[in-house]
Amino acid sequence: MKGAQLVDLTCREVTDRASDYLGQRLPLDVQARFEQHLHACSWCMTYLTQLRSTIGMVRRLGDSAGLSIGREKLAALFRRWKQEPP
Amino acid sequence: MIAGGSEAAFLALVDRHQTALLRMAEYWLEDEATAEVVVEQTWLAVLGQLERFDARTPLRVWLFGMLLRHLRSLAFAVEPPGMCEVRAAIDPERFAAPGERWAGHWKRPPVAWPGRVRPELSVAERGVLDKAIRALPRMQRAVLVLRDMEGLTSEHLGEILDQSEAELSALLHAARSQLRAALDQYYERRSGAR
Numbered sequence: 350m351k352g353a354q355l356v357d358l359t360c361r362e363v364t365d366r367a368s369d370y371l372g373q374r375l376p377l378d379v380q381a382r383f384e385q386h387l388h389a390c391s392w393c394m395t396y397l398t399q400l401r402s403t404i405g406m407v408r409r410l411g412d413s414a415g416l417s418i419g420r421e422k423l424a425a426l427f428r429r430w431k432q433e434p435p
Numbered sequence: 436m437i438a439g440g441s442e443a444a445f446l447a448l449v450d451r452h453q454t455a456l457l458r459m460a461e462y463w464l465e466d467e468a469t470a471e472v473v474v475e476q477t478w479l480a481v482l483g484q485l486e487r488f489d490a491r492t493p494l495r496v497w498l499f500g501m502l503l504r505h506l507r508s509l510a511f512a513v514e515p516p517g518m519c520e521v522r523a524a525i526d527p528e529r530f531a532a533p534g535e536r537w538a539g540h541w542k543r544p545p546v547a548w549p550g551r552v553r554p555e556l557s558v559a560e561r562g563v564l565d566k567a568i569r570a571l572p573r574m575q576r577a578v579l580v581l582r583d584m585e586g587l588t589s590e591h592l593g594e595i596l597d598q599s600e601a602e603l604s605a606l607l608h609a610a611r612s613q614l615r616a617a618l619d620q621y622y623e624r625r626s627g628a629r
Binding site for chain 2: 359360361362364365367368369372374390392393395396398399400402403404406407408409410411413418419420422423424426427428430431
């Protein structure tokens with residue numbers, strides 16, 4: 350760790366605000382301090398990489414085939430609704 | 436078209452959105468059969484309210500909104516109190532305590548995960564993620580699924596879940612953190628077993 354550049358934000362603060370950073374929701378001055386910290390702290394960089402991977406993996410989990418859709422049932426539901434709308 | 440009675444138009448809507456709606460309902464209810472019933476009821480409500488649909492909202496967002504309103508009204512799926520708290524992103528023990536040298540900085544830093552060779556998830560990774568999602572409090576689960584799995588914006592989430600931006604951002608980060616921790620444990624165990 351390169352001490353002087355880190356003291357501005359602690360690692361704990363960086364991990365607490367990492368999602369806001371990834372979502373570009375930090376105020377600009379905090380974002381600059383956040384990035385300064387990342388340049389100096391490979392541990393927090395590792396953490397951020399892991400958080401990014403986690404998000405990507407959740408997205409891929411959603412890409413997989415889902416539950417069966419019950420199309421026939423819904424078609425019947427639609428026909429009933431059409432006959433007698435609530 | 437649907438309001439005019441076109442079954443084909445309705446089924447096109449179903450084909451496009453049913454999987455995502457069912458998935459969200461199943462994550463909330465933790466029961467496939469009940470999820471299917473609730474989603475059916477949601478479609479019926481959608482049909483009944485088509486005229487009120489405001490085209491400025493993406494249809495998908497409107498559908499999720501209808502589903503979530505329904506899910507949150509179900510008394511048997513209400514979170515027990517105490518389950519709703521937002522935990523720290525990382526176990527505080529992993530940082531140097533106040534008063535210690537380097538207070539607030541890593542005492543037990545994270546170890547990089549093995550590089551991914553294939554972009555697809557392994558069966559084990561799927562299992563770890565799925566289990567971790569189900570262990571989350573319901574609101575965190577919903578925020579994570581809608582935001583990270585379905586790709587809705589935080590503005591849309593605010594409308595659907597009726598939460599402030601700050602609340603949503605805290606829920607999302609808490610959820611992601613739990614998942615990251617679960618994966619971290621899994622990779623750590625795996626490398627230890629080698």
